Structure formats: C-alpha cells, structure tokens
Amino acid sequence: MMKRFTLGLLVCAATISGVCAPASADDGRALQIYVSKATQSLVVYDGDAVVATSRVSTGKAGHTTPSGVFSILQKQRYHESNIYSDAPMPWMQRLTWSGIALHESNSVPRHAASHGCVRLPANFAHSLYRMTKTGAHVIITDDEVTPRPVYSPTLFNPAGTQTQGEALSDADLRPTSIQANGSIIEVAMAKPLPKPAAGSAASPKAAAAHEAPLRILITRRDMRETVHDVQDMLTELGFDAGTPDGVIGSKTRSAIAGYKRWKKLPEGPQITTAFLDALHESAGRSAAPNGQLLVRQNFRPVFEGPIEIADPQRPLGTHFLEATHVDRAAGKADWHGVTMDNYIPSPTARRLGIDTDSQASDMEEALSRITVPGDLRAKIATLLDAGSSITITDASDPRETGRGTDFITMTRPTPRS
Structure with a gap:
C-alpha cells in the first residue's frame, strides 16, 4: 500500500x-x-x-x-x-x-x-x-x-413563515421521465409538506421540510419536451400515443401517422413544423413555450415546467448562481453568481434557432429575459434554502446528468481566432 x-x-x-x-x-x-x-x-x-x-x-x-x-x-x-x-x-x-x-x-x-x-x-x-x-x-x-452578488426580480425568494401546510399541492406540474446515460429516469411530483403536529408551532426550517438544496436548470426546450406535448395532444384528440414520456415509441409513431392521414399531411419525418402547427390548432393550444425549468433535489428529479425566453434568437449565455443565504422569516435570499464561457457549435445553434452573430446576454440581462410562471415560482419558494442553485444555459448536455447526479453542465471555451 x-x-x-x-x-x-x-x-x-x-x-x-x-x-x-x-x-x-x-x-x-x-x-x-x-x-x-x-x-x-x-x-x-x-x-x-x-x-x-x-x-x-x-x-x-x-x-x-x-x-x-x-x-x-x-x-x-x-x-x-x-x-x-x-x-x-x-x-x-x-x-x-x-x-x-x-x-x-x-x-x-x-x-x-x-x-x-x-x-x-x-x-x-x-x-x-x-x-x-x-x-x-x-x-x-x-x-x-x-462570484459576485446578483440582484434580479427573476431570482427566487423563499416563502415566508406564514406559508405552511400543503403549499406544494396548488401547482399542477406534470410527472415525466428523462432519458439519461441510456436509462429512463422517472420524475416524481413534489410531495406536499407535512402538517405540523397538533398544538405545535412549525419553525421556518420545519415548515420548509427540506432534505437538500435545490438544483434548478433553466434551458431551452429540446425535442423531448416537444414529443411530450405531441403525445399529450394526440391522446386528447383520441389517438393512443402511449405514455407521455417524451420518447417516440411504436404507439407514438402510430398515433402521428394516424393524425397525418386524418389531416392529409405528407408522410416523412415524424415531427415537422407543419405537423406541429396543425396539431396545436386541432388541440386548441397556443404555440409551445420555448424554455424549460427543471428541478432536482438529493440527486433526483423532482418537478419541471415550461418557461418563456424573450428574444429567443439571441444566446442566453451560461450562468451559475447560488443562494448563499436564505432568510425564510423575511422571505429573502442572497444570490451570488458567475458567467462562464460556453461556445455553441453552429449545428447546435441552428437546431435551437440561435443567431450565432448575436452576443450572449450578461447575467442580469439573461435573467430579465426569463419569465417563470407563478405556480413554478411558488413550488420553488417553498423548498428554497441556502445552497440552492440555478444554472442557465442555452443547450443542456445530458451526457453526465443521470441517476445519482445533480444537473452537470459541460462547457467549452470559445475558439481563439
């Protein structure tokens, strides 16, 4: 030895x-x-x-x-x-x-x-x-x-001590599954908070019922989210698309083909812009959001939901922020963050609709371009604690994120000219 x-x-x-x-x-x-x-x-x-x-x-x-x-x-x-x-x-x-x-x-x-x-x-x-x-x-x-202090209304604050009981049960966020490292990972709904025992006053920490700090990823929607929406809409319209898991299996392919025959759409690639436009119209839905927020805790997916990214043709950049202090009584959190160099290859930029000639946003501007729905904010506020983090990136990389990990974001330096 x-x-x-x-x-x-x-x-x-x-x-x-x-x-x-x-x-x-x-x-x-x-x-x-x-x-x-x-x-x-x-x-x-x-x-x-x-x-x-x-x-x-x-x-x-x-x-x-x-x-x-x-x-x-x-x-x-x-x-x-x-x-x-x-x-x-x-x-x-x-x-x-x-x-x-x-x-x-x-x-x-x-x-x-x-x-x-x-x-x-x-x-x-x-x-x-x-x-x-x-x-x-x-x-x-x-x-x-x-790292430096960061201030933005987009950043999350904890729910005050008056927010107790089953605050999590108000937001109806869907369960889903993620494919990572060759495996399907089930994403569970966040559990309601336990009720305090009769006759006892719940402390701020007890009300939060935390196991570990949150890991939050904000990124652009990828094909998995689009497929999930397609499965939902096809099933609503009476086509059996199977379990809405974001994976195009045999049932989903059959449902897509059936819908295309109904609408006399050309065969070919499974999902096209014309197909998506027609399907959204048939289901009475507006265009899908262009961003996604995902949450992990204790190395496991907890919940996720859609967000909006303004000026989607411009890169958001890659930014990391951490809640270094959380005052639950005051309902406030202190955030520190850094911006990281992260080159987006041209094929990835084209797939995401990003103009490579546009300059990436700095951290505050990137935060100002992100709109998080109230139900998602409420869930995060209830669980937020010191050490919780946010990663913002245009293209998430699933290669290392999987079972037993937080969101691992790989970056690459901009090529020197």
Missing part, C-alpha cells in the same frame, strides 16, 4: 499547499469551489468571501479536465482508480461517474499533469474533504472567475 503512495502515479491523485479557514455557519451547504485551469488554482468561496485557496494540477493534453458546473457526488477517504491500475486517490471527492474527481496527490506541479482529475496537495485535500458535504458545487473554468 505504501509503495503505491510513493509512485506519484500518473493519474489524478496529492502535496502540500493551500490556506484554509473555517466554513460558514451554514455548515458548508453554500460553499462553492472554483477551479481555474488557466491559473491551476482552487478557491473556496462562502458567498463572495474567500474561505480557502490552493494550487492544483488538472488534466494534461489528451486527458483534459472538463469545464462546467459539477457537484460532489461521492466522498471516500481512500479510493483506488478503477481506470488507471488501482492508482490511489486519497480524500477523493467524485464529480462525475465517468471518472473525474478532486483528490490528494504527491505530485501537484501547478501545471496540467493529471489524467483528468484535479490533483490537490495532501494537507489541503484533507482540509477540503472535512469542509465539504456531498452535493457541494465545484465550478471548473478555463479562465479564472469570481
């Missing part, structure tokens, strides 16, 4: 460097960890206050550490890599199930040197491990970014 530690190992694996300070009164729930590949550094923030810093080593050429928004999915005091010859990874904090983690290494040269993980000096790796909780966010960027 000791020999393995002295090998240094060519994998992401720990040396000394770093300065630590105690975590905040929120016991680590609202801590944010930022890793810059450009400066090979790590900074832990509590709001906009620096809690700890360290040098790091990220992935070298051919094994680049991915950039984006991650969460700590698993913590192990000692772990051995199942990819790189049982390489030791002490104080391991997993970021993806495909093999990216923070962990100790005896080689942290402050330049890219790992096989994809983020190597940490030994003492710092131990300190960081004790400081964090599962679910804490880790934001990996190319250039260094610094």
Whole structure:
C-alpha cells in the first residue's frame, strides 16, 4: 500500500499547499469551489468571501479536465482508480461517474499533469474533504472567475413563515421521465409538506421540510419536451400515443401517422413544423413555450415546467448562481453568481434557432429575459434554502446528468481566432 503512495502515479491523485479557514455557519451547504485551469488554482468561496485557496494540477493534453458546473457526488477517504491500475486517490471527492474527481496527490506541479482529475496537495485535500458535504458545487473554468452578488426580480425568494401546510399541492406540474446515460429516469411530483403536529408551532426550517438544496436548470426546450406535448395532444384528440414520456415509441409513431392521414399531411419525418402547427390548432393550444425549468433535489428529479425566453434568437449565455443565504422569516435570499464561457457549435445553434452573430446576454440581462410562471415560482419558494442553485444555459448536455447526479453542465471555451 505504501509503495503505491510513493509512485506519484500518473493519474489524478496529492502535496502540500493551500490556506484554509473555517466554513460558514451554514455548515458548508453554500460553499462553492472554483477551479481555474488557466491559473491551476482552487478557491473556496462562502458567498463572495474567500474561505480557502490552493494550487492544483488538472488534466494534461489528451486527458483534459472538463469545464462546467459539477457537484460532489461521492466522498471516500481512500479510493483506488478503477481506470488507471488501482492508482490511489486519497480524500477523493467524485464529480462525475465517468471518472473525474478532486483528490490528494504527491505530485501537484501547478501545471496540467493529471489524467483528468484535479490533483490537490495532501494537507489541503484533507482540509477540503472535512469542509465539504456531498452535493457541494465545484465550478471548473478555463479562465479564472469570481462570484459576485446578483440582484434580479427573476431570482427566487423563499416563502415566508406564514406559508405552511400543503403549499406544494396548488401547482399542477406534470410527472415525466428523462432519458439519461441510456436509462429512463422517472420524475416524481413534489410531495406536499407535512402538517405540523397538533398544538405545535412549525419553525421556518420545519415548515420548509427540506432534505437538500435545490438544483434548478433553466434551458431551452429540446425535442423531448416537444414529443411530450405531441403525445399529450394526440391522446386528447383520441389517438393512443402511449405514455407521455417524451420518447417516440411504436404507439407514438402510430398515433402521428394516424393524425397525418386524418389531416392529409405528407408522410416523412415524424415531427415537422407543419405537423406541429396543425396539431396545436386541432388541440386548441397556443404555440409551445420555448424554455424549460427543471428541478432536482438529493440527486433526483423532482418537478419541471415550461418557461418563456424573450428574444429567443439571441444566446442566453451560461450562468451559475447560488443562494448563499436564505432568510425564510423575511422571505429573502442572497444570490451570488458567475458567467462562464460556453461556445455553441453552429449545428447546435441552428437546431435551437440561435443567431450565432448575436452576443450572449450578461447575467442580469439573461435573467430579465426569463419569465417563470407563478405556480413554478411558488413550488420553488417553498423548498428554497441556502445552497440552492440555478444554472442557465442555452443547450443542456445530458451526457453526465443521470441517476445519482445533480444537473452537470459541460462547457467549452470559445475558439481563439
């Protein structure tokens, strides 16, 4: 075992460097960890206050550490890599199930040197491990970014202490399912709040009935949402489209074909603009919203619903925000956020109807372009707590988001001209 530690190992694996300070009164729930590949550094923030810093080593050429928004999915005091010859990874904090983690290494040269993980000096790796909780966010960027306070009426505030009882039951948000990592994940409806025991006064924390901070993703609607709407409308019109799951199966294909025969629409691709326009008219529905808000908690989908994005031809950009302090009694939350470089390839932009010549919105403008319905806001307000986060992005990437994860958002740097 000791020999393995002295090998240094060519994998992401720990040396000394770093300065630590105690975590905040929120016991680590609202801590944010930022890793810059450009400066090979790590900074832990509590709001906009620096809690700890360290040098790091990220992935070298051919094994680049991915950039984006991650969460700590698993913590192990000692772990051995199942990819790189049982390489030791002490104080391991997993970021993806495909093999990216923070962990100790005896080689942290402050330049890219790992096989994809983020190597940490030994003492710092131990300190960081004790400081964090599962679910804490880790934001990996190319250039260094610094969180700042963000103010916008679009941001969510908690329901005041007067909002108790079954506040969640008012909003009729549909259950659905998500396909990720090759599996269908069922999305459950949010459960009503438990009623306080007779004769007892529910505290703000008890009224919130929280298990973990919320993870909120705001993005453009994709084909899954369109298919879900198509299934709903076809079933309303008497065509058996099967379970509305956003997946085009045999029943959905048969229902689409039946509707096209009824309306004398041409055969060909399953879903076209002409087909959608005719179906919305037949069902008496207006055009579908162009955005979607999804919520996870405890690494599982909870609920989702449609939103509107103004000026949809313009990119929203990619932004990450976290509620660093929540005052339920006052019904207020403090938000800090960063904007992340995220290049949208031309084929993706065309599919989403985005003009690539338009400049992406800054954070405040992006928030001002988003309209969230009242029922969604009410559900979020009831569950909102310190450490809850919002990721805004034009194109969500489902490759790493799946069972046992938060929303993992992968970003790519804009190509240098």
